[in-house]
Amino acid sequence: MLFSYHNHSTYSDGNSNIDDIIKEAINLNLDEVGISDHFHIPKKNGYVFQSDMEINKLDRYVKDVLKYKNLKKPKVKLGLEVEYVKETLEEFKAIIKKYPFDYLIASIHLVNKIIVVDENSYKPKNFTTDIMIEYWIKIKELAKSKAFDIIGHIDLYKKHGHKPQVELDNYIEDALNAIKDAGMSVEVNTSGFFFPCKEQYPSIEILKKIKEKDISVLINADAHHPSNLIREFKKARQILKKIGFEKLAKYNKRKKRLVSF
Ligand SMILES: [Zn+2]
Ligand SMILES: [Zn+2]
Numbered sequence: 001m002l003f004s005y006h007n008h009s010t011y012s013d014g015n016s017n018i019d020d021i022i023k024e025a026i027n028l029n030l031d032e033v034g035i036s037d038h039f040h041i042p043k044k045n046g047y048v049f050q051s052d053m054e055i056n057k058l059d060r061y062v063k064d065v066l067k068y069k070n071l072k073k074p075k076v077k078l079g080l081e082v083e084y085v086k087e088t089l090e091e092f093k094a095i096i097k098k099y100p101f102d103y104l105i106a107s108i109h110l111v112n113k114i115i116v117v118d119e120n121s122y123k124p125k126n127f128t129t130d131i132m133i134e135y136w137i138k139i140k141e142l143a144k145s146k147a148f149d150i151i152g153h154i155d156l157y158k159k160h161g162h163k164p165q166v167e168l169d170n171y172i173e174d175a176l177n178a179i180k181d182a183g184m185s186v187e188v189n190t191s192g193f194f195f196p197c198k199e200q201y202p203s204i205e206i207l208k209k210i211k212e213k214d215i216s217v218l219i220n221a222d223a224h225h226p227s228n229l230i231r232e233f234k235k236a237r238q239i240l241k242k243i244g245f246e247k248l249a250k251y252n253k254r255k256k257r258l259v260s261f
Contacts, residue, residue, distance in 0.1 A: 001031050001248070001250070001259045001260065001261055002028075002029070002030050002031050002032075002230065002233070003030060003031050003032035003033065003034070003074070003218075003248075003250060004025070004030060004032075004033055004034065004219075004220060004221050004223070004229050004230055004233075005032075005033075005034035005036060005077060005079055005103060005105070005150070005187075005218065005220055005251070006034070006036050006079075006081065006105055006150075006152065006187060006189065006220035006221065006222045006223075007021055007033065007034065007035055007036060007221065007222075007223045007224075007229060008035075008036070008037055008038065008081075008222075008223065008224045009021055009035055009037055011035075011037040011053045011057060011061045011064075012037035012038035012039075012051050012052055012053050012081075013038060013051035013052075013224060014037070014223075014224045014225070015224055015225045016225060016226055018035055018064050018065060020226050021033065021035065021223075021226050021229070022068055022071070022074075022076060023226070024226035024227065024229055025074045025076075025226075025229060026073075026074065028229060028230060029073075030073075030074040030229070030230070031073065031074055031075065032074050032075045032076075032077055032250065033074045033075075033076060033077065033229065034076070034077035034078070034079045034102065034103065035065050035076075035077070035078070035079060036079035036080055036081045036103075036105050037053050037061060037080060037081065038051065038052040038053060038080075038081050038083070039052060039053050039058070039080045039081065039082050039083070040052040040082070040083035040085070041055065041085060041088040041091055041092050041095075042085065042088070043085055043086075043087035043088055044087070046085065046087075046110075047110055047113060047115070049083075049109070052083070055095065058095070058099070062078060062099050062100075065077075065078045066078065066100075077102040077103065077251065077252075078099070078100060078101050078102050079101060079102055079103045079104065079105060079251075080096075080101065080104055080105065081105045081106075081107050081152055082104055082105065082106050082107065082148065083107060083108070083109060083110065084106045084107070084108055084138060084141070084142035084145075084148070086141060086145075089145055089147060092147070093147055100253060101253075101254060102251045102252055102253055102254065103149040103150055103251035103254060104147070104148045104149050104150070104254070105148070105149070105150045105151070105152045105187070105220075106142045106147075106148035106150070106151060106152065107151070107152030107153060107156070108135060108138050108139060108142070108156070109156070111131050111134045111135050111138065112131065112134060114131055116131070116135065116156050116157050116159070117156060117159050117160075129164045129165045129166050129168070131157065132157050132162075132164050132168060133168065133171055135156075135157055136168060136171035136172055136174070136175045137171065137175075139151065139154065139175040139178075139179075140171075140174050140175040140178045141178075143175065143178035143179045143181070143182045143184055144178050144181075144182065146182045148184065149184060149185065149251060149254055149256065150184060150185045150186070150187055150218065150249075150251075151179060151184060151185070151186050151187065152187060152189065152220075152222075153187070153189040153191070153192070153201040153222065154186055154187075154201055154202045154206065155201050155202045155203060155206060156201060158192075158197045158201075158203070159192065159195045159196070159197055160195065160196050160197070161196040161197055172206060172209065173209070176206075176209055176210060176213055176215065177213070179215055180213045180214070180215050183256070184215075184216075185215070185216040185217055185218055185249040185256065186202065186210055186215055186216075186217050187201075187217070187218055187219070187220040188200050188201070188202070188207070188217055188218070188219045188220070188236045188239070188240065189201040189220050189221075189222050190219065190220070190221050190222070190231055190232040190233065190235070190236050191221065191222035191223075191228075191231075193231075193232050193235070194231075200232070200235075200236055200239065204239065204243070207239070207240070207243055208243055211243050211244055211245060216247070216248075216249035216256065216258060217240065217245060217248060217249065218248045218249045218250065219233050219236045219237065219240070219248065219261075221233070237261060240261075246260065246261075247259060247260060247261070248260075248261045
């Protein structure tokens with residue numbers, strides 16, 4: 001079973017349109033492919049990512065993905081990668097209810113006005129452990145909201161090679177317990193291999209904790225170009241098998257099913 005759910009089109013910061021992503025998924029003989037463009041309802045005076053999909057484009061986005069609903073292979077899934085914002089969560093839930101989403105990926109790119117992935121938004125020396133702690137607290141909070149299905153790139157702050165200066169174990173433990181309690185899955189995001197951290201999100205250490213807690217996982221590419229739809233999936237599968245995972249989580253209309261891989 002080969003599927004890839006975390007992929008971006010020109011509706012947010014991807015390089016190609018939905019049609020080209022589907023075309024490449026057919027070429028690659030995928031069983032399922034999902035589109036999950038960035039969606040973010042900022043809080044009042046909050047930071048706005050210019051590349052995120054605007055609310056008024058959501059209708060057209062959904063229509064463009066659902067155009068493929070009768071395609072037999074790959075099955076095309078309707079998703080979103082959502083920036084978790086506590087202050088606008090209720091507004092988000094009200095909007096989302098109107099559409100037949102297959103899954104919602106929740107991610108955190110912003111912590112205390114710092115863009116976690118953008119070194120220009122902070123002086124590297126100031127990228128302190130405080131931000132990493134705050135990051136895990138937000139992950140716990142988003143899991144507790146029970147409004148999402150999948151956590152995106154769970155230890156994203158390591159992207160540019162930053163390492164925590166203090167033990168984060170307790171924060172990670174609390175966040176994973178909330179994820180388990182919410183029945184959410186954690187994605188193994190292979191895009192990390194292509195950045196200075198040179199490994200998947202999450203780390204092997206965190207993946208072992210995820211296995212211990214019997215939290216479900218799936219493999220995603222976070223592709224911004226169709227050629228990346230399944231990059232390093234083989235490597236990710238090997239890593240998961242070595243840790244002892246036997247199943248991956250797939251989604252249909254926000255219902256989870258575990259399948260062998
Ligand atoms: Zn992301
Ligand atoms: Zn993404």
